[in-house]
Amino acid sequence: MSGNPGNDRILNPSEIRIARDPFGGLTLFRAGQESASGLKPVRAFPLTAPDRYISLVDRENREVGVIRDLHELDSSSKRVLQEELELAYLMPKILQIRSVVSVHGMTTWELETDRGPRTIYVRERTDIRRLRGRRVVMTDTTGMKYEIPDWRALDLRSQELLEQEM
Amino acid sequence: MQVADLNGAPRETGDNQSEIPEHVRERLTERIGDKEAIRVACESDLLLTGRFGSAWLVSTDSKLISYNPGADGKEWVSVDLSEVRGLQKRDMQGTAVLEARLDSRAVPLLLFTRAKNEAVTNAVHQIQKLLPNPQPLEGLRPGEGFPPEHHWERRRRENCPKCGRPIPTHIGVCPQCLEKRRLILRLLTRVKPYWHIAAGSLILMFMITAVDMVQPYLQAILVDEVIGKRALGLLKWILAGLLATNAASAVLSGLRGYLMAWFGERLIYELRVELYHHLQKLSVGFYDSKQTGWIIDRVSSDTGNLQDFLAEGLQDFLRDLLTMVVIGAIMFSMNAKLALITLLPMPLLGYLTARFMKRSRSLFHGMWRRRSRIFSLLSDVIPGVRVVKAFAQEAREEQRFQERAMDYMNASVNASRVFATFWPTTGFVMSLGGLAIWGYGGWMVATGQHGVTLGTLVAFTSYLWRFYGPVQNISRMSQRLQRAATSAQRVFEVLDTKPDVKDPENPVPMPRIKGAIEFKNVTFGYDPNIPVLHNISFYVEPGEMIGLVGPSGAGKSTTINLICRFYDVQQGSIEIDGVDIRDISLQDLHSQIGVVLQEPFLFHGSVAENIAYGRPDASLEEIIEAARAANAHDFIMRLPEGYDTMVGERGARLSGGECQRISIARAILKNPRILILDEATSSVDTETEALIREAIDRLVKNRTTIAIAHRLSTLRNADRLIVLDNGRIVEIGTHEELLAKPDGVFRRLVDMQAELSKVVAVGG
Numbered sequence: 001m002s003g004n005p006g007n008d009r010i011l012n013p014s015e016i017r018i019a020r021d022p023f024g025g026l027t028l029f030r031a032g033q034e035s036a037s038g039l040k041p042v043r044a045f046p047l048t049a050p051d052r053y054i055s056l057v058d059r060e061n062r063e064v065g066v067i068r069d070l071h072e073l074d075s076s077s078k079r080v081l082q083e084e085l086e087l088a089y090l091m092p093k094i095l096q097i098r099s100v101v102s103v104h105g106m107t108t109w110e111l112e113t114d115r116g117p118r119t120i121y122v123r124e125r126t127d128i129r130r131l132r133g134r135r136v137v138m139t140d141t142t143g144m145k146y147e148i149p150d151w152r153a154l155d156l157r158s159q160e161l162l163e164q165e166m
Numbered sequence: 167m168q169v170a171d172l173n174g175a176p177r178e179t180g181d182n183q184s185e186i187p188e189h190v191r192e193r194l195t196e197r198i199g200d201k202e203a204i205r206v207a208c209e210s211d212l213l214l215t216g217r218f219g220s221a222w223l224v225s226t227d228s229k230l231i232s233y234n235p236g237a238d239g240k241e242w243v244s245v246d247l248s249e250v251r252g253l254q255k256r257d258m259q260g261t262a263v264l265e266a267r268l269d270s271r272a273v274p275l276l277l278f279t280r281a282k283n284e285a286v287t288n289a290v291h292q293i294q295k296l297l298p299n300p301q302p303l304e305g306l307r308p309g310e311g312f313p314p315e316h317h318w319e320r321r322r323r324e325n326c327p328k329c330g331r332p333i334p335t336h337i338g339v340c341p342q343c344l345e346k347r348r349l350i351l352r353l354l355t356r357v358k359p360y361w362h363i364a365a366g367s368l369i370l371m372f373m374i375t376a377v378d379m380v381q382p383y384l385q386a387i388l389v390d391e392v393i394g395k396r397a398l399g400l401l402k403w404i405l406a407g408l409l410a411t412n413a414a415s416a417v418l419s420g421l422r423g424y425l426m427a428w429f430g431e432r433l434i435y436e437l438r439v440e441l442y443h444h445l446q447k448l449s450v451g452f453y454d455s456k457q458t459g460w461i462i463d464r465v466s467s468d469t470g471n472l473q474d475f476l477a478e479g480l481q482d483f484l485r486d487l488l489t490m491v492v493i494g495a496i497m498f499s500m501n502a503k504l505a506l507i508t509l510l511p512m513p514l515l516g517y518l519t520a521r522f523m524k525r526s527r528s529l530f531h532g533m534w535r536r537r538s539r540i541f542s543l544l545s546d547v548i549p550g551v552r553v554v555k556a557f558a559q560e561a562r563e564e565q566r567f568q569e570r571a572m573d574y575m576n577a578s579v580n581a582s583r584v585f586a587t588f589w590p591t592t593g594f595v596m597s598l599g600g601l602a603i604w605g606y607g608g609w610m611v612a613t614g615q616h617g618v619t620l621g622t623l624v625a626f627t628s629y630l631w632r633f634y635g636p637v638q639n640i641s642r643m644s645q646r647l648q649r650a651a652t653s654a655q656r657v658f659e660v661l662d663t664k665p666d667v668k669d670p671e672n673p674v675p676m677p678r679i680k681g682a683i684e685f686k687n688v689t690f691g692y693d694p695n696i697p698v699l700h701n702i703s704f705y706v707e708p709g710e711m712i713g714l715v716g717p718s719g720a721g722k723s724t725t726i727n728l729i730c731r732f733y734d735v736q737q738g739s740i741e742i743d744g745v746d747i748r749d750i751s752l753q754d755l756h757s758q759i760g761v762v763l764q765e766p767f768l769f770h771g772s773v774a775e776n777i778a779y780g781r782p783d784a785s786l787e788e789i790i791e792a793a794r795a796a797n798a799h800d801f802i803m804r805l806p807e808g809y810d811t812m813v814g815e816r817g818a819r820l821s822g823g824e825c826q827r828i829s830i831a832r833a834i835l836k837n838p839r840i841l842i843l844d845e846a847t848s849s850v851d852t853e854t855e856a857l858i859r860e861a862i863d864r865l866v867k868n869r870t871t872i873a874i875a876h877r878l879s880t881l882r883n884a885d886r887l888i889v890l891d892n893g894r895i896v897e898i899g900t901h902e903e904l905l906a907k908p909d910g911v912f913r914r915l916v917d918m919q920a921e922l923s924k925v926v927a928v929g930g
Contacts, residue, residue: 022270022271022272023267023271023272024254024256024263024265024267024272024274025256040256040258046259086216087216087258087261087263087277088258088259088261089258089259089260090212090216090258090259090260090261091260092218102528113218115216115217115218116217116218116219117218118218125535141281142260142279142280142281143260143279143280144260144261144279144280145260164528164532166532
């Protein structure tokens with residue numbers, strides 16, 4: 001058997017640079033040379049460690065390399081990657097729950113988020129996921145995720161509405 | 167479709183132009199000027215900055231314009247169509263971005279969520295037509311948008327065709343769009359044949375109600391005449407009257423209970439049988455789209471819900487209504503003022519009950535969910551106890567359990583709090599009525615000017631308590647109605663589904679198929695937008711054995727599904743002996759096709775019954791012959807009860823190879839003209855494989871055979887092989903011919919398997 005196949009994929013942060021690909025996506029430079037373009041960042045732990053272990057995949061979804069920690073990158077690479085991640089993993093934060101209407105387990109939520117107001121449909125209770133540290137992530141029927149970093153930090157009315165459905 | 171463009175003159179546009187609201191139209195006109203018409207327009211739910219909002223992408227004959235109202239610095243994006251080399255869509259997690267590809271860069275045009283995927287995809291196909299030199303779309307093919315949300319599970323994800331809202335998976339019906347009245351009426355038509363039973367029970371019910379009403383009246387006489395005026399002679403008559411009404415009530419109730427039970431069971435029996443009959447007629451496509459549990463629920467629990475409603479709910483409702491009206495009438499006739507005061511708290515009681523039912527339902531659901539979380543943890547951890555112990559994780563599991571148990575406890579306490587407040591509150595409201603009687607009524611009796619006697623008071627109290635039950639029941643009625651309507655909708659949905667694969671009206675009689683099969687330019691997809699087979703053509707001689715080869719997902723199973731006519735092709739045709747299979751009756755076709763499936767399915771029943779499944783009239787000798795030919799006889803004889811041994815679910819545990827051979831015996835006994843073999847020898851040991859192969863060799867003689875196998879060596883006997891890849895035929899020929907092609911697909915597969923068996927040989 002060859003050695004551990006995972007480790008040589010980890011990119012050395014001091015040897016790489018990430019820039020925006022003018023044709024969309026990201027371009028990876030290794031040792032100053034353009035090495036791959038049109039890349040998409042994919043988080044290994046999108047919920048629990050969003051900044052660590054970010055895989056760069058090409059248009060055919062083949063992994064080109066893995067960034068161990070976003071914060072190890074130089075500032076310009078970091079900014080570009082962060083911007084791309086933010087759009088790709090659009091996960092609005094829920095600031096307030098205005099109303100919840102539940103019909104046979106399917107719920108309609110009127111929310112105030114950090115990206116503006118939004119009405120979402122949540123099909124099943126399993127789409128409301130409780131994570132460590134009182135964090136809640138809801139997935140709506142279109143697959144978009146919404147986050148509550150600490151549900152106890154919401155106003156009381158929102159807490160009450162959320163608790164009913166959890 | 168005609169849509170007025172910005173010039174005001176109607177112009178031809180595509181079907182997919184979204185309606186542009188007036189304020190957006192004005193802003194766009196300012197930007198574009200009034201010379202140019204909007205050809206394509208489409209709305210997104212995200213701005214380019216990633217905020218929620220309504221963004222618009224429009225195309226004129228010369229420009230692509232993206233309008234993002236309120237987006238900082240990105241309000242307008244505009245590119246000339248002449249510069250655009252193509253459009254590309256990049257899928258991200260939950261969102262996607264549409265970009266225009268220019269010579270030196272790509273310009274983001276629209277950011278959108280899955281909800282808008284279809285609209286954007288349609289718009290892009292139209293914009294594509296406006297491009298001067300269009301290039302193939304990148305990341306956008308018709309019918310292909312986002313990858314499925316959860317690709318590991320095949321959950322039904324649908325939106326209501328009427329209101330567009332998503333449908334909850336576990337109920338499968340849009341709760342907002344239920345036409346309750348129509349459904350209930352349709353349900354009632356089923357009662358019609360038994361109208362005399364229903365009427366009889368209704369009459370009984372009226373009688374019981376009437377008898378119940380007499381009792382307080384007798385009590386009033388008892389108090390006023392017997393006690394008040396010491397008319398002792400009357401006492402025995404009153405007592406006899408009370409006794410008689412009690413007895414009559416008991417007898418009538420018993421009679422009615424029996425009648426209703428019979429009535430309910432009969433209705434539901436008919437509905438179940440009809441439902442099952444219809445299920446048997448439906449095509450395989452229906453079963454693909456529904457989960458097994460969903461279908462079982464329709465036959466079991468929904469019909470049960472309807473029984474409850476038809477037999478009990480409806481009559482209860484009538485009785486309650488009647489009781490309320492009659493008691494109200496009696497009370498008002500006895501004394502209108504007192505009746506008014508007494509019944510004053512009733513609306514409050516009704517309101518409280520309705521509210522409480524709603525609240526308690528969500529509380530109960532909460533408790534139920536938390537309790538099932540405890541159970542799911544138990545059913546997860548207890549079977550895995552070896553892993554827990556081996557990894558020394560007992561403490562963590564205890565901790566997890568404790569958390570969930572605590573969660574449940576809190577929910578229970580919370581629910582109890584609501585119950586603890588509800589019952590005393592309603593009790594209190596009810597006592598207000600009693601208080602009103604004794605207070606106001608007492609004053610009336612004491613003053614003696616209002617014609618109210620003590621007996622009236624006693625009767626009033628008695629009537630009042632009989633009034634409470636109906637009020638509470640009726641407050642709950644809307645819930646029962648909703649549940650019945652939902653069940654009815656689901657049952658009718660199944661009954662109204664038409665089979666996709668229809669029996670021909672004038673079938674060509676095919677008493678004995680010769681076995682020539684021809685695919686003529688067949689294109690097919692389970693979802694018509696996503697073809698699985700592309701333009702497949704081949705001819706199979708009668709008696710020929712064909713091997714279907716190819717990587718998984720190539721379309722092998724789909725091909726045999728089409729031969730069995732589990733589905734109908736979308737383009738082209740399949741002919742058997744020169745007759746389109748759509749012109750052959752399903753009975754003729756299926757009685758002459760034998761199938762040995764990848765996972766042999768044995769029904770619960772004896773070995774003999776399973777072998778004779780396709781020919782229940784087969785003699786015992788024929789069954790044994792078939793088993794012998796399938797190399798199954800020997801192991802069957804070793805079973806404790808031989809051919810009478812029960813197999814299938816809850817039956818004797820047979821190994822995969824044994825099941826396989828029983829299903830081969832089943833096919834041999836049926837003696838079909840066309841045989842379908844799917845992967846008959848996977849996952850069995852070498853010796854069993856030899857036995858199975860021998861059985862198959864006997865089976866394939868004298869009939870057309872289509873076989874699928876991953877082990878290429880098992881297809882050595884095939885006359886010809888058809889190699890499929892990505893839904894297309896890539897190679898066709900004999901074993902030797904295909905092996906002779908050095909860079910052929912078949913050659914590559916054979917080499918890979920040889921490589922694999924070397925590894926197994928070394929490692930194992």
